[in-house]
Amino acid sequence: MQISDVIIELFRGNVPASLSLKQWSDTIRVLRYQQCLARIGWRLKHLGVDISTLPQYVQNHFKNAEIIARKQFHQVHYEAAELQKLLQPYATHLLFLKGAAYSLTENACVGSGRTYSDIDLLVDRNSITVIEKELAVHGFFAEDLDEYDQKYYREWSHEIPPLRHGSRGTVLDVHHNLLPIISGRAPDINMFFQHIQATQDGYSVFKPAAMFLHSTIHLFLNEEIKHGFRDLTDLYLIIEQYQSDAFWRELVELAISTNFAVELCLALRYTNKILGQAIPASVTEELQRFLPSKVALSYLDFIFLRILKPTHPVFGNWQDNLAQLLLLVRGHYLKMPLTILIKHLLWKSGRQITTALLGSSFFDKVEDEAKQKQ
Amino acid sequence: MKFKIYNHQFTDGSGTVLFNVDSGETLVLSLPVKALIEQLNDPESEIYQYQGIDDILTLLQQENFNRLSSKMNGI
Amino acid sequence: MAFECRYLHLPPFCFEIRTDLPSVLTNIQLIYADAIQHSSKYTDYFLTIKSGSGLRKFIRPQVRFLADQQEPFKPINSDCGFALLEWGMNWCVATQEMRFVIVHAAVLEKDGKAVLFPAPPGSGKSTLTAWLAFNGWRLLSDEMALIQPGTQTVVPFVRPICLKNNSITLAKTWFPTARFSSIAKNTHKGDVIHLSPPTLSWQQSSVPAQIVAIVFPKYDKDQTLTITQLNQAQSFSALAENAFNFSLGGQAGFETIVQLVEKAQCFEASYNSVAELAEFLSEDVLPYANI
DSSP, X not given: OOHHHHHHHHHTTOOXXXXXXXXXXXXXHHHHHTTOHHHHHHHHHHTTOOGGGSOHHHHHHHHHHHHHHHHHHHHHHHHHHHHHHHHGGGOSOEEEEHHHHXXXXXXXXXXXXXXXXXXXXXXXXXGHXXXXXXXXXXXXXXXXXXXXXXXXXXXXXXXXXXXXXXXXXXXEEEESSSSOGGGSOOOOXXXXXXXXXXXXTSOEEEOHHHHHHHHHHHHHTOSOOSSHHHHHHHHHHHHHHHOSHHHXXXXXXXXXXXXXXXHHHHHHHHHHHHHOOOOOHHHHHHHGGGSOOHHHHHHHHHHHHHHTSOOOGGGOOHHHHHHHHHHHHHHHHHHSOHHHHHHHHHHHHHHHHHHHHHOGGGGOOSOOHHHHHO | OOOOEEEEEOTTSSOEEEEETTTOOEEEESSOXXXXXXXXXXXXXXXXXXXXXXXXXXXXXXXXXXXXXXXXXXX | OOOEEEEEEETTEEEEEEEOOHHHHHHHHHHHGGGEESOOSOOSEEEEEEXXXXXXXXXXXXXXXXXXXXXXXXXXXXXXXXXXXXXXHHHHHHHHXXXXXXXXXXXXXXXXXXXXXXXXXXXXXXXXXXXXXXTTOEEEESXXXXXXXXXSEEEOOOOOEEEETHHHHHHHHHOTTSOBXXXXXXXXXXXXXXXXXXXXXXXXXXXXXXEEEEEEEEEOTTOOOEEEEOOHHXXXXXHHHHBSSTTTTHHHHHHHHHHHHHHSEEEEEEESOHHHHHHHIIIIIGGGOOO
């Protein structure tokens, strides 16, 4: 059995009989790479699987991942409280997005066992400058990017680069829309602002339908998908927990009105094909007209049926590599106008050549913290 | 969400340690919490000259003073 | 060299090591000997030590460490390959193994009782560790004490002792027949060498021990043996500074460190003679320590 299939079975709560220790070993390796170790550990328990029947070695790694995830969960709550206190006066809207939102929404299954590296915030565009200043005063500075990347962020994307807290190491991504303006796909953000809810602790997050759509947009319009399987399971878990007539209605309406119906089709298609999520017939019918052509679909299937499965470079094949490359091209194409795209990609491949000639550490500016600690 | 601050009085009476579970911040004090509360309740106390007083106050802000001191009264 | 693969069974973990550097392979074989296998039923961490890429390979050869697909360190000179692997293994365990409370310390056991020696760089800890390991004490670990949460039990994680600069000559004089790796010159720690502990450590690599004492050593060539007993608040401060991850383990991690300082005897020891310090521990500490 392929490791990616083992993992999909585990997500469904089925422990394949007679898995060798070597297969478990590979499974743990891929799960760790996909940042899904804690999620699968949680999922098995949630579905009533008795973890104590698994090999001790497997239990150990699930335990490690669980502790790390729990710590991140607490950390995010702590950070959110600090950020809310700090930034509330300056923003009409202050929303937590993606991973942070999952963890801050009480009892959200999608937040269990979830790990992530950045905290994503959505604020009003006209507050961004004052917010960046305020964050700087409290120790958040733009990560050490070279001039080119900074320019990319500020001038081309109209975004600010990720901000890192000096001593805590937390990385903050502050956005004013769900996509960069230059992509031409950035929605009227006010439409999304109609779908906000307050968590028990008073944080603003998207309601489930909007949360689902945002994750969909993020997944299908990115040039780089680092944790495709994890992101797919996010989508699955949101549907599983929150689906209702109201949920589906809100989701379809919002997707159509903000011009993301195609992406929604893809999201539902792959949660169904890969993870077996049932989609109501009425929803499929309503979205039928937005489904890409057969030819386009086979191209997209080639990419996404590979990228969204739990893959790992060591276990991949040439098709997986091709899928990655096609994704890169597609993602960039979707986000940037062609002329800018060519310049951007040329520079990136220029860097690749330099990296190949002189080694990848040529671009590193920062002294390695880990080594200093030793 | 209430932030949990654990406090522990060392069995040899040498002091107290406060630990914020969420942020991982730890503060070791060479005096029992009861004494600390008494000092903090006295505006003239020398403790306010202490360099690290801000850290202590920040850590304790998240927990109610009175609740903390009433818990300690039993020890 | 084409890539070679070896499995290091270092309880409680198993590492897969892939390398294309002959010097790394030689050092592994010398230092780890019986712990090496050519296959494994399961592996906890997949590590690679490989020669750097690109043109630089010919100007100043470099070596890189990868933990699966992650590269946490910058490359260093290729004659430091084995040292990089050692640091890489430490990094892996320190960042992933949350089921233990990990303290940056040496742990050695005698008469069934273990002593923890937390120590920042420059305290002479490794020289002390080396001497004790070859003079009647069993080494459980040189750098990372793995403590089971809620207990004072330390689980061995036997690895070579990392010696720096002047200690290298000293150790070679003391133990001429011991197994030393090649010297890694000019690392960020200076010159570094790894010394494989005696057979006893390797044989008992799965035998845990109870910590009865915590000693903070400070080598000072002008200082004869001076022992200062620490109270619990002092011990906690000093220990917490060396505990990598107790705050990650939440309440359980915190309570483990608290109980450790309350149950064990804690000392600061300034010394200029390892033998004298060892005698103090054997005669004045261990016999009075109850498990």
